[in-house]
Amino acid sequence: MSESNIINPENLVYDKTSVMTDRVLHYCPGCGHGTAHRMLAEAIDDLGIQGDTIGVAPVGCSVLAYYYFDVDMQQAAHGRAPAVATGIKRTMPEKYVFTYQGDGDLAAIGTAETIHACNRGENILIVFINNGIYGMTGGQMAPTTLEGMKSSTSPRGRDIQSMGNPLKITELVAQLPGTYYVTRHSVQKPANARKAKRALKKALEYQKENKGTCLVEIVANCPSGWKMTPAQSNQWMEENMFPFYPLGDIKVPSE
Amino acid sequence: MKELRLMKGNEALAEAAIRAGADAYFGYPITPQSEVIEYLMRENPADRTGMQVLQAESEVAAINMVYGAAGCGKKAMTSSSSPGISLKMEGISYIAGAELPCVVVNVVRAGPGLGTIQPSQSDYFQAVKGGGHGDYKMIVLAPATVQESVDYVRLGFELAFKYRNPVMILSDGIIGQMMEKVELFEQHPRSTEEPEWATVGKKPGKDSVIVTSLQLQSEEQEKVNLKLQAKYREMEKNEVRYETHQCEDAEYLFVAFGSCARITRKAMEMARKKGIKAGLIRPQTLYPFPVKAIHKLAKQVKGIMTVEMNAGQMVEDVRLAARGEAPVEFFGRFGGMIPSPDEIFNAFEQKMIGG
Numbered sequence: 234m235s236e237s238n239i240i241n242p243e244n245l246v247y248d249k250t251s252v253m254t255d256r257v258l259h260y261c262p263g264c265g266h267g268t269a270h271r272m273l274a275e276a277i278d279d280l281g282i283q284g285d286t287i288g289v290a291p292v293g294c295s296v297l298a299y300y301y302f303d304v305d306m307q308q309a310a311h312g313r314a315p316a317v318a319t320g321i322k323r324t325m326p327e328k329y330v331f332t333y334q335g336d337g338d339l340a341a342i343g344t345a346e347t348i349h350a351c352n353r354g355e356n357i358l359i360v361f362i363n364n365g366i367y368g369m370t371g372g373q374m375a376p377t378t379l380e381g382m383k384s385s386t387s388p389r390g391r392d393i394q395s396m397g398n399p400l401k402i403t404e405l406v407a408q409l410p411g412t413y414y415v416t417r418h419s420v421q422k423p424a425n426a427r428k429a430k431r432a433l434k435k436a437l438e439y440q441k442e443n444k445g446t447c448l449v450e451i452v453a454n455c456p457s458g459w460k461m462t463p464a465q466s467n468q469w470m471e472e473n474m475f476p477f478y479p480l481g482d483i484k485v486p487s488e
Numbered sequence: 489m490k491e492l493r494l495m496k497g498n499e500a501l502a503e504a505a506i507r508a509g510a511d512a513y514f515g516y517p518i519t520p521q522s523e524v525i526e527y528l529m530r531e532n533p534a535d536r537t538g539m540q541v542l543q544a545e546s547e548v549a550a551i552n553m554v555y556g557a558a559g560c561g562k563k564a565m566t567s568s569s570s571p572g573i574s575l576k577m578e579g580i581s582y583i584a585g586a587e588l589p590c591v592v593v594n595v596v597r598a599g600p601g602l603g604t605i606q607p608s609q610s611d612y613f614q615a616v617k618g619g620g621h622g623d624y625k626m627i628v629l630a631p632a633t634v635q636e637s638v639d640y641v642r643l644g645f646e647l648a649f650k651y652r653n654p655v656m657i658l659s660d661g662i663i664g665q666m667m668e669k670v671e672l673f674e675q676h677p678r679s680t681e682e683p684e685w686a687t688v689g690k691k692p693g694k695d696s697v698i699v700t701s702l703q704l705q706s707e708e709q710e711k712v713n714l715k716l717q718a719k720y721r722e723m724e725k726n727e728v729r730y731e732t733h734q735c736e737d738a739e740y741l742f743v744a745f746g747s748c749a750r751i752t753r754k755a756m757e758m759a760r761k762k763g764i765k766a767g768l769i770r771p772q773t774l775y776p777f778p779v780k781a782i783h784k785l786a787k788q789v790k791g792i793m794t795v796e797m798n799a800g801q802m803v804e805d806v807r808l809a810a811r812g813e814a815p816v817e818f819f820g821r822f823g824g825m826i827p828s829p830d831e832i833f834n835a836f837e838q839k840m841i842g843g
């Protein structure tokens with residue numbers, strides 16, 4: 234096959250989804266946010282719901298997510314995305330509504346909004362990026378930071394006695410009758426990313442049926458915050474994050 | 489069809505929201521304004537107009553639900569009382585920054601802190617000077633009657649959409665709790681329009697809509713600030729509202745707003761009976777403030793006294809407006825205490841006439 238042949242449409246093996254814009258991502262090299270964005274965008278694309286989707290961006294590294302998803306989006310105050318999404322969904326019930334939030338946003342400052350949106354069973358999708366750290370503000374401890382893990386506000390490692398335990402908020406909201414589908418994934422390898430996309434797609438499909446809140450957690454790396462190379466951070470994630478935050482379904486529809 | 493009813497101030501606000509064609513109300517209970525959400529839940533406007541009502545988990549959540557609905561171009565309202573309004577301030581700042589329309593009602597009680605559930609006007613500064621962070625303004629309407637509470641809900645939505653800006657109705661525990669005769673305006677249909685700035689789903693061939701208050705570059709943020717400031721100057725030009733009583737020949741001027749203005753009017757009438765030519769100006773918009781009207785009257789009178797149910801807040805704006813043309817004195821009761829006309833008149837005699 235000649236070089237000019239390769240770009241012929243019939244020879245395409247992969248195409249960037251049109252649900253992502255052409256803007257250059259501002260994320261650090263190797264950061265999990267970019268792949269997580271793409272999986273969500275592809276899920277929206279596959280379902281053909283680009284024009285019917287409204288997203289909510291958080292405060293955190295993904296605050297500018299609205300530049301990358303080519304769907305209508307609102308930017309919410311730190312932690313308030315589930316409340317903003319509630320306001321959207323209650324007045325636009327026929328739209329697909331998602332929030333995209335980091336662990337500080339969702340599990341610290343926004344804990345009340347997260348739990349109550351889930352408890353009401355708001356028909357929204359919550360995409361939860363758990364990288365165990367505050368990326369945007371320069372690597373401070375998050376509610377999900379592992380025991381002994383170093384951050385700029387736990388320089389000697391997280392001490393459970395004085396700093397509390399890492400919070401498994403995903404398991405927590407799975408207890409609530411309002412949640413319908415709660416699952417944990419990752420995107421560091423193609424196989425993982427494909428599984429994550431399938432979960433996101435399923436969650437959006439459930440939304441059409443008004444089944445209740447769906448939460449898809451994506452355990453992700455933060456090479457900058459963790460002070461590692463992208464490859465090191467993925468390995469560290471597999472060895473340390475996955476044992477504490479095991480991948481897989483936490484709550485699945487019972488039918 | 490217009491309709492006469494005897495209604496409690498808070499319930500009238502709620503009914504007015506339904507009739508104004510509101511799409512949604514989000515709130516959290518707090519005395520003395522819980523009747524707003526109680527009335528809405530009883531009335532179940534979803535059946536009447538399709539309006540959505542939700543009791544949120546907090547005032548923080550409620551104002552952010554308003555943000556979400558307003559971002560979709562919907563008419564959304566929330567209400568609370570002082571401690572709850574403090575919690576909403578971050579959200580109000582975001583709404584002002586993202587240029588979204590909404591109506592926020594504060595049925596003021598006395599503070600600071602948990603304070604008391606009794607009526608007060610001690611949130612004047614918070615309402616007109618910002619309250620939340622950043623250089624922003626919201627139009628502040630101050631009803632003195634249950635009737636005005638009703639009319640200001642409709643007017644509030646009109647102004648909120650005209651300027652794409654939050655509007656606050658600064659009521660208080662007296663107006664919220666008392667019953668008066670009101671004329672209710674006819675039911676307005678809920679809007680089916682989709683403003684081009686609203687997130688309603690990306691249209692093919694058009695750019696996606698983004699609702700945000702974020703600008704990472706200082707140059708861009710300054711442009712946003714300048715645009716907002718230009719909008720505020722427009723509001724100051726077009727939206728000043730006030731009422732005057734016996735100001736034509738006044739030698740002394742009372743300034744008071746809301747429920748306190750009704751009591752002050754009695755004191756003004758007492759002065760008139762004693763042959764003192766007193767008048768009253770009642771700002772109906774606290775922002776924009778009737779600066780010009782007060783400046784003009786200041787040139788005419790020997791002295792001005794503001795009467796407030798706080799420790800002296802609006803008096804600062806009255807002094808700025810008077811620009812030294814007349815001495816400006818203050819009388820107030822606070823902590824939930826309501827001044828009597830006698831008290832006001834005595835203070836007026838002492839401070840203004842010389843006692």
Ligand SMILES: Cc1ncc(C[n+]2csc(CCOP(=O)(O)OP(=O)(O)O)c2C)c(N)n1
Pocket residue numbers: 292293294295311334335336337338339362364366367368369370375
């Ligand atoms: C009310 C408020 N408090 C604090 C901040 C500062 N802040 C910005 S992002 C952030 C943490 C974000 O961390 P996370 O949600 O884990 O997202 P990440 O950046 O790791 O993707 C904080 C504390 C803020 N913007 N607003």
Ligand code: SF4
Pocket residue numbers: 259260261263264265266294364368369454455456457458
């Ligand atoms: S700081 Fe961390 S989370 Fe943020 S973009 Fe960089 S790697 Fe990603």
